Amino acid sequence: MTRRSIVLAGAIIAVAIVYLCYREYEHAGELLVPAVITRQMDARTTLSPGIVRRVTRLIRGPAPLSSRPKLIALTFDDGPYPVSTPLLLDVLADLHVPATFFLIGHTGREFPELARRIVAAGDEIANHTLTHPNLVHLTPATVQAQLADAARILGRYTTDPSPRSMMRPPGGRYTVSTIETVQHAGYDVILWNDDSGDWEGFSATEMLHHIEQKATAPEILLLHSGILPAVEMLPDLVARFHAAGYTFVTVEDLLARTSVGSINDPARQPL
Amino acid sequence: MGRALVAVLVAALMLGEPLHAYADDSAGVATRARTRAEGNDLVRAVAVGEILLSTIWPAQVLKIRVDSVGNHHVAGIMLSGTKFHHPLNQAAFRREVRELVVATLGDRSLEEADVWAVVPVVVSKGATVSGPLGEPTTRTVFSATVRRRELDDLDTFLRSNAVYWDTTWSSQLQ
Numbered sequence: 372m373t374r375r376s377i378v379l380a381g382a383i384i385a386v387a388i389v390y391l392c393y394r395e396y397e398h399a400g401e402l403l404v405p406a407v408i409t410r411q412m413d414a415r416t417t418l419s420p421g422i423v424r425r426v427t428r429l430i431r432g433p434a435p436l437s438s439r440p441k442l443i444a445l446t447f448d449d450g451p452y453p454v455s456t457p458l459l460l461d462v463l464a465d466l467h468v469p470a471t472f473f474l475i476g477h478t479g480r481e482f483p484e485l486a487r488r489i490v491a492a493g494d495e496i497a498n499h500t501l502t503h504p505n506l507v508h509l510t511p512a513t514v515q516a517q518l519a520d521a522a523r524i525l526g527r528y529t530t531d532p533s534p535r536s537m538m539r540p541p542g543g544r545y546t547v548s549t550i551e552t553v554q555h556a557g558y559d560v561i562l563w564n565d566d567s568g569d570w571e572g573f574s575a576t577e578m579l580h581h582i583e584q585k586a587t588a589p590e591i592l593l594l595h596s597g598i599l600p601a602v603e604m605l606p607d608l609v610a611r612f613h614a615a616g617y618t619f620v621t622v623e624d625l626l627a628r629t630s631v632g633s634i635n636d637p638a639r640q641p642l
Numbered sequence: 643m644g645r646a647l648v649a650v651l652v653a654a655l656m657l658g659e660p661l662h663a664y665a666d667d668s669a670g671v672a673t674r675a676r677t678r679a680e681g682n683d684l685v686r687a688v689a690v691g692e693i694l695l696s697t698i699w700p701a702q703v704l705k706i707r708v709d710s711v712g713n714h715h716v717a718g719i720m721l722s723g724t725k726f727h728h729p730l731n732q733a734a735f736r737r738e739v740r741e742l743v744v745a746t747l748g749d750r751s752l753e754e755a756d757v758w759a760v761v762p763v764v765v766s767k768g769a770t771v772s773g774p775l776g777e778p779t780t781r782t783v784f785s786a787t788v789r790r791r792e793l794d795d796l797d798t799f800l801r802s803n804a805v806y807w808d809t810t811w812s813s814q815l816q
Contacts, residue, residue, distance in 0.1 A: 453756035454718035481782040484804040
């Protein structure tokens with residue numbers, strides 16, 4: 372083996388290591404980045420699974436479709452907001468599909484009737500903190516207060532434990548320390564397998580195309596309240612996933628019907 | 643006779659204080675309706691705006707939004723929670739909201755009229771106010787999200803806990 376070959380091989384390995392390390396911090400739907408971190412899971416191991424597991428997963432590739440349930444949970448962050456949340460609820464009701472709303476506590480207090488309507492429609496509400504801060508910059512005590520205050524407000528609207536047991540960090544930003552704090556407060560961290568990109572200003576058509584290409588089984592799909600193209604594409608999105616054999620569920624239902632391991636290692640199959 | 647007349651006039655002023663005046667400038671009304679209209683259904687938003695803005699309300703109408711998806715059409719009216727055209731107490735504010743809702747839902751295609759009032763928030767110097775993690779620059783101090791079905795007993799609805807009043811703000815209404 373020539374010296375040039377050795378240098379080239381070393382460079383390739385170095386690039387691969389750097390790439391895999393980088394992927395660790397890429398969030399949605401990326402290799403080995405979990406969509407769900409329950410309070411029982413070890414955050415450090417889950418978020419930094421080590422080189423052997425990475426390489427193994429890389430070689431093995433995604434799980435086969437036959438081994439994974441075709442379940443999809445639509446999740447909407449933020450809100451509730453006037454005008455857009457009622458429209459979203461109307462469209463979801465027309466389509467007969469449930470959704471999970473990660474509500475901001477403060478906004479939930481300002482629009483109580485909309486929060487009640489979400490619950491009355493059979494949808495699920497969960498905790499997206501009190502004021503939607505970047506949790507990475509907060510102390511553990513402040514993170515816990517953000518969750519507890521939001522849970523107190525959202526808990527008025529539902530008898531379901533979800534505002535006190537399921538949370539999503541604003542912006543999907545977290546550190547291992549954040550996750551450990553949240554787990555210690557009794558929450559499962561619900562992230563996502565795919566980000567619709569609605570917050571990036573995509574049109575309904577662009578979003579739908581992206582979601583179809585990135586479809587996983589099972590899937591937690593990130594969407595946002597207050598973004599109209601996301602509502603506009605829902606009829607087509609639901610039709611496409613139904614045609615592909617998917618069932619729409621809430622996050623709670625998803626966790627009841629399949630394992631966290633399955634959600635965190637889904638099959639990937641464009642529709 | 644003179645005293646009685648004054649008493650009647652004072653009583654009339656106290657009991658029947660006009661809630662609003664009427665804008666007499668139709669071109670100005672149309673312009674304001676266009677500039678304050680928002681949403682993906684601007685035609686409806688402007689039409690609602692032209693109706694609402696032909697009245698000078700005590701609490702200023704800042705934005706009229708109409709969004710439509712399929713057969714669903716929802717309107718939103720954002721009010722200013724400060725600098726009223728004349729002093730408002732809670733009852734008078736509720737009365738304005740009632741009139742705004744009724745006028746908005748006069749468009750039979752609209753299923754819902756959401757009304758909310760905001761006040762500015764002082765943000766710390768250097769704070770990020772845009773983007774998903776930006777600090778808000780306004781605070782909602784009132785909200786009523788009214789579906790057409792609520793029109794049947796709107797007064798009761800507007801007095802229920804379906805309506806949000808910021809306690810500090812509402813206590814300052816006079």
